[in-house]
Amino acid sequence: MPKSDHLSDFELYVMLAVAALEGDAYGVTIATRIEDRTGRDVSIGAVYATLGRLADKDYVAFSISDPEPIRGGRARKLVALTPAGARALRQTTESLARMLEGVALLPATGSRR
Amino acid sequence: MTASSSPPRVARTLIAMVAERDDRQWVVADLDEMYAAKRERAIAFDADIWYWRQVVRSAPPLLARRMRPRRVPPSPSAEPKMTEKLSTALYYLRHAFRRLMREPAFTAAAVLTLALGIGGSVAVFALVEAVLLRPLPYPDAERLVILQHHNARAGITKEFIPIGDAVDIFARQSAFDVAGVYGMTGQLSVTSAPEPYTVFTMFATPGALSALGFRPMLGRNLQRDDAPQRGPALSVIIGYELWQERFAGDPRIVGKSLTLGETPRTIVGVAPRGFRFRVSQPVDLIVPNAIPLQAPAERASGWAHIVARVKAGRTIADAQSDLTKISRQLEAEFPRSNASTSYLVTPLRDILVGNTKKPLILLLAAVAVVLLVACVNVANLLLARSLSRRR
Numbered sequence: 001m002p003k004s005d006h007l008s009d010f011e012l013y014v015m016l017a018v019a020a021l022e023g024d025a026y027g028v029t030i031a032t033r034i035e036d037r038t039g040r041d042v043s044i045g046a047v048y049a050t051l052g053r054l055a056d057k058d059y060v061a062f063s064i065s066d067p068e069p070i071r072g073g074r075a076r077k078l079v080a081l082t083p084a085g086a087r088a089l090r091q092t093t094e095s096l097a098r099m100l101e102g103v104a105l106l107p108a109t110g111s112r113r
Numbered sequence: 114m115t116a117s118s119s120p121p122r123v124a125r126t127l128i129a130m131v132a133e134r135d136d137r138q139w140v141v142a143d144l145d146e147m148y149a150a151k152r153e154r155a156i157a158f159d160a161d162i163w164y165w166r167q168v169v170r171s172a173p174p175l176l177a178r179r180m181r182p183r184r185v186p187p188s189p190s191a192e193p194k195m196t197e198k199l200s201t202a203l204y205y206l207r208h209a210f211r212r213l214m215r216e217p218a219f220t221a222a223a224v225l226t227l228a229l230g231i232g233g234s235v236a237v238f239a240l241v242e243a244v245l246l247r248p249l250p251y252p253d254a255e256r257l258v259i260l261q262h263h264n265a266r267a268g269i270t271k272e273f274i275p276i277g278d279a280v281d282i283f284a285r286q287s288a289f290d291v292a293g294v295y296g297m298t299g300q301l302s303v304t305s306a307p308e309p310y311t312v313f314t315m316f317a318t319p320g321a322l323s324a325l326g327f328r329p330m331l332g333r334n335l336q337r338d339d340a341p342q343r344g345p346a347l348s349v350i351i352g353y354e355l356w357q358e359r360f361a362g363d364p365r366i367v368g369k370s371l372t373l374g375e376t377p378r379t380i381v382g383v384a385p386r387g388f389r390f391r392v393s394q395p396v397d398l399i400v401p402n403a404i405p406l407q408a409p410a411e412r413a414s415g416w417a418h419i420v421a422r423v424k425a426g427r428t429i430a431d432a433q434s435d436l437t438k439i440s441r442q443l444e445a446e447f448p449r450s451n452a453s454t455s456y457l458v459t460p461l462r463d464i465l466v467g468n469t470k471k472p473l474i475l476l477l478a479a480v481a482v483v484l485l486v487a488c489v490n491v492a493n494l495l496l497a498r499s500l501s502r503r504r
Contacts, residue, residue, distance in 0.1 A: 027143035044144055045128070045171020048136050049178040074146075077139040 007092050013038065014050045015089050018060060018079050026065075026076040051079060059085030120148045121161050124168040131175045140171070177214055180207045219498060223491050230487025233480045241477050244466055250387065252326035253422070257461040258432065260292075260419040266453040272464075274419055275450065277412025278443060280405055282419070282456065283320075285439050288432035292421035293321025294404050297391065301398075303359075305372035312355065312397035314373070315390060318404060324422040325390065332367035332382030339381070340403035349378040350399040353386040373398060391465070412450045420461070433458045 007015070017033040018025040030051075031042045054060045065076045081089065119125075125141060132140045144167060151160040182204065213220040248254055260282070263270045274282075283292055296316040302309045319335050328334065329350055339348045349371060351360075360366050370377050378400075389395050404417065423432050440455040463470075 027139060028146050031143075031147070041170075043167055043170035043174070044140055044147070045132070045167075045173070045175040048132065048140050048171075049174035052133065052136070052178050074142055076142075077136075 007088065010046065011050055011054060012089075012092060013040075014047060015054065015059065015081065015085060016093075018081055019086070019089060023078070023080070025079045030079070054085065057084075057088075058082055059088055120145060120164045124165050128168045128171060128175075131172045131179070133175065133179055136175075140175075144168075173214055177211065180210050182207060216498075219494065223494055226487045226490050226494075230480075230484040234484045237476050237480045241473050244473060245470065249462060249465070250389070253425075254461065256423045256425070257324065258289075258421050258423060258429065258458045259461055259464045260421065260436070261457040261459055263455050263457050264453055265455065270457065272418055273416040274456075275413040276404065276415035276417050277408035277447075278451070278454075278456075279417040279419060280408040281443060282436070282439055283404075285442070286421075286435055288423060288427050288435040288458075289324075289421040290424050291320045291324045292419060293318040293324055294402060294417040295321040295390070295420055296402065296418055299394075301374050303371060303373055303398075304375070305370065305377070306359065310359070312373070313392075313394050314398045314400055315396045316400050316402040318402050321402075321420050322399070324420050327388070328385065329382030330385045331364075332380070334382060335399065335401045340401035342403055342405070345376045345378075346401040346403075347376070347378050348381045348401060349373065350382045350384055351380050352384045352388060352395050352397045352399075354395045355397040356383050373400065412447060421458075423458075429458055429460060 013034045014030060017030045021029050021033065027044055027047055031044055031047050034040060034047075035042045051060060051062075055062065059082060060079050061082050063078050063080070065078050067073045067075045125144075128144065129137050129141050144164065147167075148160055148164050151163050155163075249257070251257060259272060260274060261270050261272055262274045262278075279294060286292065294316075295318070297314070298316075299311065299313045301314045302311050317335070318340065319337055322335055330353065332350070335348065335350060340346050351366065351371070356362060356366060363369075366380055366383060369380050371380055372378070384396060384399060387395060409415075421432075423429060436456040436458050440451075444451045444454060
């Protein structure tokens with residue numbers, strides 16, 4: 001059972017990446033997608049730790065792919081959203097979208113906290 | 114891609130160690146894949162740096178995940194007290210670990226302080242252990258002594274002793290089981306090989322070898338008649354290392370011949386592995402040495418280094434008073450050569466350690482203080498942190 005349904009921003013990124021990659025989501029593609037789109041320096045360890053947490057909450061599930069049919073091809077641990085995960089993602093993004101309505105984005109200030 | 118384009122091995126092992134068992138293979142394989150892609154675009158060095166960065170930055174989240182509290186399944190019986198205690202201990206450990214991860218600056222400061230203190234202490238203790246504490250590689254080594262010649266008028270203490278005095282001391286002394294003369298040289302060459310090579314040679318009377326408790330691992334020991342009074346000695350014992358290196362450990366080496374300098378000599382035995390004396394270099398060859406049966410008229414016509422084994426039940430001080438008595442006799446009999454001369458009995462270890470003993474112990478004390486200061490500093494850090502929490 002999850003402690004809370006709240007998603008941290010990195011968890012949200014990972015779930016969005018999983019949703020977008022549809023069936024081709026695994027460590028490398030998730031890390032690369034987040035890096036490319038957010039400019040964040042993503043470590044593979046953070047991706048795996050987050051996926052583990054999301055699996056604890058029953059938001060994602062894993063399957064092992066067959067090895068690629070090329071020389072040196074390997075099996076992959078693929079990630080997919082579970083129905084609960086898809087629901088949580090929709091809820092979070094919808095609330096985010098509602099919260100963004102009518103907001104004139106301020107220029108970023110120097111302080112982070 | 115060539116076979117050499119594999120990621121840094123140490124880093125790869127590290128990441129495999131920190132990852133959870135279920136994820137291990139996938140994390141490593143994913144990193145390999147990304148590394149290979151980097152290698153196609155960047156030089157090896159940059160890719161390696163990237164890999165190391167990945168490993169360093171992956172470790173905290175992976176470790177934190179491994180340390181996460183897991184629900185302990187309810188125990189089926191009232192019995193498992195031990196596991197309960199253990200899981201409580203584990204809980205506190207995890208809690209401590211997570212708090213440390215949350216405050217990296219504090220953790221780094223504490224770890225660094227302790228690491229410096231402990232590292233310094235360990236390094237210096239290793240030195241002290243090697244120099245002062247580790248037993249010398251001879252049986253009953255604490256009974257081994259070196260004789261020193263001391264001239265009070267010149268204020269000189271030296272290890273080489275006029276041969277005449279050496280012969281008389283051997284004849285008169287009563288405190289030693291055995292005593293003998295030895296010498297070392299790195300100047301001689303084995304010329305019977307296709308390409309001559311220089312060896313580290315020890316000259317020793319059978320008494321010197323027996324004082325050291327020397328036993329060959331192959332063949333026989335040196336005997337008195339191996340060393341003739343006139344002419345070169347014709348037998349030789351070969352060191353284990355030389356035997357392995359130059360003779361490929363030939364098990365039938367005993368009886369074969371070897372030319373040292375210009376004299377062919379018969380190999381009569383092989384020294385045990387690692388046999389050495391006075392210097393850290395293993396002895397390559399042991400050549401028998403003879404001393405005159407009677408003290409020559411010209412007492413300083415040769416020089417001898419003396420090693421002796423104090424009799425069981427006699428102390429170094431006993432041996433010293435024996436030698437002092439003999440020194441006085443010799444001084445009375447040979448006033449011209451032996452005026453103001455006395456002989457000192459010094460334990461082998463003191464000779465080897467020389468004057469480094471005091472500095473070493475001082476250094477040890479110093480690093481112990483550094484360790485103490487490190488502990489106090491960490492205690493301070495903890496105190497400061499808990500105070501800042503209360504506020």
